[in-house]
Amino acid sequence: MRYSEEELIGILNNNGVDFTCSLPCEKIGNLLALIGENFFHAPLTREEEGVGICAGAALSGRRPAMFVQSSGIGNMINALLSLTGFYQLPLALFVSRRGIYKEKIEAQIPMGKKLPGILDGAGIHHTAVNTRKDFRLIGKRLEEIYTKSRIHAFLLSPAIWEKSEVSVQHPSVRTKDAKKRIEHESHTGQQTHSPQLTRFEILNIIAPHLDSKVVVCNLGFPSKELFHIKHQPSHFYMLGSMGMVTPIGLGVALTSKKHVIVIDGDGSLLMNPGSLATAAYFSPENLTIFAIDNGSYGSTGDQPTFTKSCVDLASVARGFGIKNIVKVADEKGLMDVMKGSGKGLRFVHVLAIPGNKDVPNISLHHLEIKKQVQDFLRHNDF
Numbered sequence: 001m002r003y004s005e006e007e008l009i010g011i012l013n014n015n016g017v018d019f020t021c022s023l024p025c026e027k028i029g030n031l032l033a034l035i036g037e038n039f040f041h042a043p044l045t046r047e048e049e050g051v052g053i054c055a056g057a058a059l060s061g062r063r064p065a066m067f068v069q070s071s072g073i074g075n076m077i078n079a080l081l082s083l084t085g086f087y088q089l090p091l092a093l094f095v096s097r098r099g100i101y102k103e104k105i106e107a108q109i110p111m112g113k114k115l116p117g118i119l120d121g122a123g124i125h126h127t128a129v130n131t132r133k134d135f136r137l138i139g140k141r142l143e144e145i146y147t148k149s150r151i152h153a154f155l156l157s158p159a160i161w162e163k164s165e166v167s168v169q170h171p172s173v174r175t176k177d178a179k180k181r182i183e184h185e186s187h188t189g190q191q192t193h194s195p196q197l198t199r200f201e202i203l204n205i206i207a208p209h210l211d212s213k214v215v216v217c218n219l220g221f222p223s224k225e226l227f228h229i230k231h232q233p234s235h236f237y238m239l240g241s242m243g244m245v246t247p248i249g250l251g252v253a254l255t256s257k258k259h260v261i262v263i264d265g266d267g268s269l270l271m272n273p274g275s276l277a278t279a280a281y282f283s284p285e286n287l288t289i290f291a292i293d294n295g296s297y298g299s300t301g302d303q304p305t306f307t308k309s310c311v312d313l314a315s316v317a318r319g320f321g322i323k324n325i326v327k328v329a330d331e332k333g334l335m336d337v338m339k340g341s342g343k344g345l346r347f348v349h350v351l352a353i354p355g356n357k358d359v360p361n362i363s364l365h366h367l368e369i370k371k372q373v374q375d376f377l378r379h380n381d382f
């Protein structure tokens with residue numbers, strides 16, 4: 001018997017889908033790996049960008065499909081309406097709908113639950129795909145999307161993939177990408193750094209130096225790992241809103257005297273790189289941005305980001321106008337950074353080995369996280 005993922009790939013093939021884009025959700029990790037093997041596939045830095053790429057592909061007569069998380073629809077809505085819908089271009093949206101089935105991350109609930117209402121409000125038709133039996137609804141709709149130039153969203157419940165264990169390891173791709181990354185660095189004349197530490201090891205080295213600092217930490221495993229290693233009331237753990245960690249840190253730094261440490265990730269920074277320009281413009285003395293760059297969307301299954309192949313985040317930060325930039329890849333480099341002066345906006349590019357530590361979810365309620373940080377800032381802002 002075929003797995004759900006393979007059945008869906010078959011339906012897409014039968015309906016002539018020939019162009020795909022995605023930004024990962026861990027629930028569809030296996031599906032995404034198969035998509036990459038079966039179709040032309042563009043990995044995205046931000047879901048909104050995919051709407052543009054698919055519009056361009058549709059202008060060339062392609063049949064585009066996007067694979068995103070429900071949260072990603074929030075990043076796409078303007079482009080869906082003012083581009084795809086406005087010009088009547090076809091687009092099939094396969095949305096991993098979170099927040100409705102055995103959800104462990106509460107921040108997924110607002111977008112996931114409200115998604116049908118948001119789509120209704122936008123006039124985008126949608127079909128709930130709650131079990132594998134509902135796959136029969138997809139083929140007919142796909143035909144309409146491409147022959148009548150419509151947008152249609154298939155809302156995929158995580159229940160569909162629950163029993164599927166389709167095997168999708170791609171070590172050869174990873175090795176090739178890792179090599180490319182080193183070649184890229186030599187090519188651009190930068191010193192070649194090879195990562196020595198995982199994110200968890202990096203956080204372990206940084207943690208003792210965080211006392212009395214405000215820490216804003218990236219969503220997913222970074223926050224879970226930091227909470228496991230060390231918790232202080234001054235830690236703001238992000239549970240959703242990918243791409244917002246540097247903006248939140250900047251907001252605190254601009255309004256408080258406390259030193260603010262941002263712990264960002266390559267995938268999240270690439271989703272919202274413009275925040276580095278805003279940070280550079282204000283250059284707050286009390287802000288340090290750590291970009292832990294494991295070359296992948298580590299929290300959703302290690303799908304490669306472009307730092308693995310063509311992007312150097314230190315150069316990006318420099319290009320946006322940040323002056324004080326350090327690149328480190330090992331414990332000694334990191335220790336030197338932690339001992340160094342904390343004055344002036346700093347961007348610390350930390351190259352990391354992919355991998356997550358198996359740690360429990362954060363046991364604090366999100367409103368408690370907010371209250372602790374607010375209380376800390378109220379009573380300690382000197």
Ligand SMILES: Cc1ncc(C[n+]2csc(CCOP(=O)(O)OP(=O)(O)O)c2C)c(N)n1
Binds near residue numbers: 269
């Ligand atoms: C708008 C949006 N799209 C997708 C996701 C799913 N998601 C959660 S964490 C994550 C990966 C973040 O990668 P990175 O910032 O590189 O951090 P890492 O987990 O690798 O440390 C993704 C894609 C999301 N939460 N929100």
